[in-house]
Amino acid sequence: MSSRTRARRVKTTAGVHTVQIPRQRGRRGAQPFVIVVPERPSLTREALGFVGRGLWAGRRGLAPAGLAVLAFAVTGVLHLNAWWSGLVLAPLALVPLLWVLVMQRRRPASGSALGWRISLAALATLAAGWMALAAGFGPLAGPLPLLWLLIWLAAQITWFFVRRTH
Numbered sequence: 468m469s470s471r472t473r474a475r476r477v478k479t480t481a482g483v484h485t486v487q488i489p490r491q492r493g494r495r496g497a498q499p500f501v502i503v504v505p506e507r508p509s510l511t512r513e514a515l516g517f518v519g520r521g522l523w524a525g526r527r528g529l530a531p532a533g534l535a536v537l538a539f540a541v542t543g544v545l546h547l548n549a550w551w552s553g554l555v556l557a558p559l560a561l562v563p564l565l566w567v568l569v570m571q572r573r574r575p576a577s578g579s580a581l582g583w584r585i586s587l588a589a590l591a592t593l594a595a596g597w598m599a600l601a602a603g604f605g606p607l608a609g610p611l612p613l614l615w616l617l618i619w620l621a622a623q624i625t626w627f628f629v630r631r632t633h
Contacts, residue, residue: 531626535619538594542601553603560599563591590625594618 508516522529545552567588570576576584597618601611 527630528627529623531619531622535615535622538598539601539606539615542598542606545602546605550603553599553601556595556599556602560592560595563588563595587625590618590621594622 526533567584570584571581593614597611597614601608601615604611606612606615
């Protein structure tokens with residue numbers, strides 16, 4: 468049997484599908500072409516895709532969750548690289564309280580507007596204080612993980628009620 472007509476075995480990795488294309492003869496047959504064979508994704512990939520599409524669709528509603536996870540990771544890195552960064556972040560915890568005082572002086576509010584200002588300033592002060600403590604002592608030290616969870620839940624619940632939905 469001639470080597471031109473004999474089938475050759477090509478080694479491929481697992482999961483790769485090969486297609487045998489017969490040899491083209493003549494001038495017209497020399498044109499290159501590509502065959503695309505779609506692969507069926509695994510069940511794990513399908514599940515991850517489903518979860519990813521759901522998270523992407525609700526990305527605006529989950530903004531506080533993303534910021535909370537980012538703050539947790541950043542404070543962990545800050546603690547490992549520069550524990551003294553907690554001392555730098557500590558004065559920033561007073562900024563929301565100063566904001567309330569300045570806003571009350573410039574644009575006085577009463578009733579529910581004043582309640583919202585005070586509540587949001589308290590939540591922001593608590594979050595900034597947590598960041599300073601977590602950067603100094605580590606985000607997993609003592610009651611800091613529980614405090615992180617409570618701040619995140621409060622921010623997430625507030626976000627769901629306050630944000631505009633389309």
